Amino acid sequence: MSILHARGVVRAFGHTPALRGVTLAIAEGEIVAVTGPSGCGKSTLLHCLAGILRPDAGEVIYRDHRIDTLSEGGRSRLRRTEFGVLFQFGQLVSELTAAENVALPLLLAGTGRRAARTAALSWLDRLGVADLADQRPGEMSGGQQQRCALARALVTEPRVLFCDEPTGALDSLTGEQVLSHLVRVARQQGTTVLLATHDARVAGYADREIALRDGQVDPSGFGVEAAIR
Template identity: 80%
Template sequence: MNSPLLAGRGVVRSYGATPALRGVSLDIAEGEIVAVTGPSGCGKSTLLHCLAGILRPDAGEIHYRDQRIDLLSESARAVLRRTELGVLFQFGQLVPELTAAENAALPLLLAGTGRRAARTAALTWLDRLGVADQADTVPGEMSGGQQQRCALARAMITEPRVLFADEPTGALDSLTGEQVLNQMVRVAREQRTSVVLVTHDPRVAGYADREIMLRDGEIDPAGLGPVVARTARS
């Protein structure tokens, strides 16, 4: 059996005296889309943040390829997120003063890519996600769906091995959310990017290959298993 691309082993994380994760273990295979589900406060986002290296677990291990990323420094984990791990947040978290193209190009610029090449790549991704016409528009002048597509372009522009999507449609209406999900799944399949998709919505989880349900900071065995994934539409 091939080794998982990403794995958590006995991950524990607390906020003060309040436990968020109580020894969670899971594997993510290359190219797999996994939905992490469960009620509010069950530890979904905390698990995603630990797997992405945003948070360091209190105990346990996070393995990505051949390294333990929980042992890396904060700056080293940040570099990893700019190069091999993409993150898409619920509200996009675009820089309000920058245009869509500038926001999408940020990871490449931070990695040292020249401005012209970074803009060309950004325009390619914005076009791929259907928002090329917003390239020179700032976030405040875009719709929620357009902003989230721009955030997706930023997350995917480095062609990451893993995309972490934390409630990516939570701020969108159902139709716009479906459009964004279809595009996210399509580009992930094309790039063979693994996706860790956090959601409380079973309709969103239906886009994944497999579901892992959390309850009170632990994996609920009753919530493990494949889901009927929807086919992404262009």
Template identity: 80%
Template sequence: MNSPLLQGRSVVRSYGATPALRGVTLDLAEGEIVAITGPSGCGKSTLLHCLAGILRPDTGEVLYRDQRVDLLSESARAVLRRTEFGVLFQFGQLVAELTAAENVALPLLLAGTGRRAARTTALGWLDRLGVADQADTVPGEMSGGQQQRCAMARAMVTEPRVLFADEPTGALDSLAGEQILTHLVRLAREQQTAVVLITHEPRVAGYADREITLRDGAIDPAGLGQAATLATRP
């Protein structure tokens, strides 16, 4: 039996005296989309940050392909996020001074890809997400939905094995949100990319293969199982 692609083992994380995660254990299989749900302040984003190597857990383990992510140096974890992981935040966090194409090309340039090849690849991803016409536009001149599509292209341009999506539709209206989710699921299936999807919205969780609910920093046993299937889900 194959090992899980990504594992969290008894992950504990506190902010000062305030506990955020209280021993969370979960597995993520290759190509699987898992929604992490729960009320605000339950530890969803902290769990994502620990799994993605942005934060180190206080105790416990995070493993990617059986390698201890939590034991890697900060620079090694940053390289992992540029190569094997992709991160999509709620507000996109595009670089304001760069065009859409430059934003999407940035991870490739940081990895050593030549400028011309990086731009060509970036334009291809913008086209796949239906925003090729925004290639030379800066974020401030795009709609929220267009910005988030560009941010998704940037997160996927290195063809990561795991995509971490933290409330990716939280700042969008319902139509733009549905479009983002449809693109996210389609691209994940095409690339066989596993997805950790953080959300507090049941309709968003419905796009996942499986849903895990956090309450007060721990997994709620009643929240384990299959996410509901939406009529609009690809």
């Protein structure tokens, strides 16, 4: 059963096209790698599907409801409740501890401080970084920061997790450790994962691959035939 659709999605930045009519469907519980060379539109596609960007044309449909027509506030609420986002550099708040960073999405959604901290500590423990709860990002390695960022993305137990080059700033060993944690938790919870990457090793963790080239789905890409339904 599909949970997320893009239908003819177009997006440009000024006079530069980024997406040229992308159509695809993502099944619930699937882990999908969106691959392609730098500049092919991977990040732009993820940002449109997550409601961070609004397409210039086309539709983005989540659980039978269009989200591209929602207001900025409506799309922000969706990201607080249904979606999780993990960026390449984690984007942790430098002034906050690991536990405070992870608890932040819950606090923004109205959860009480004690409950939010309890949930944050639980997720840090699940991802093997409980001992960092009271440390700030500047006191952590890149891999530790990214696991904390993953905990923050998962603490609201989202239905869909968007990962934009999540290992791009990490060495290969640390990147594989982060991906192993990500895939394990996604499988346990039945979370749908979209993973933008140019790294074949990262794509290997996915159930299937959707290749982009010049802002379009590349029909010659591995596994792409199953992407359009």
